[in-house]
Amino acid sequence: MKKLLLIRHAKATHESGYVDFERPLKQAGKEDAVLMASILKGQSIIPQIIVTSPALRTQTTADIFTAQMQLPNAGTDKRIYEANEYTWVKVINGLPNEYDFIAVVGHNPGISQVLYYLTGQYRDLPTCAVALITFDNDTWESISGEDGHLTFFDSPKG
Structure with a gap:
């Protein structure tokens, strides 16, 4: 089973x-990221690794989540920046199979489309919404349309 x-x-x-590409987070954005990482940690929703778009705002968001959850530094994938649904699926299908639970930090509208x-x-x-999707699939490359189940969703807006 895989979790995204x-x-x-x-x-x-x-x-x-x-x-x-270089827009920084606002102070409120940094506070929201700390809040959401804390909520996930409190629910024991802690990925093994995080992959992020290389844009400054996604990297900073990922850095806050990795610090709060005591995870290794996030890896980057340049395809996530401005990714459409098709590109998102390619990114997900290429995630390393040795990890069963991976977080990906990205941008709208692509992130909403792939959800x-x-x-x-x-x-x-x-902004700073989180969505946990579980899959019965054993490999990332086998994941495709409507394979997932939305099991947790939250945002700073409640």
Whole structure:
């Protein structure tokens, strides 16, 4: 059985002067990431590793989650930045099989699209939302549409 934790990056600045890739988190976003990591830890929802988009806001979000959960530094996958549903599935299918529980930090709209594709459930993922999907599949490469079951969902907005 595989488990995938989707994490949308925390709230980032929209101030001018930043290219999209380099937008930093707002202070409120950092606080939301600490909150959500604490909630997951309290529910014993702790992945083995985290993979993130290389954008600054996703990397910072991942860094907060890894620190709170005492995990190794997150790996990066450049395909996650601006990924559509198809690319998300390729990323998931390429995850290392030695891990049964992996978190991926990414962006909307792709993260919401892949949640729907994998579970058949539409959820709006506000910033720093988390969605735990469980699969009966034994390998990441075998995962495809509606194989997953949404078993936990939360966001700083409640």
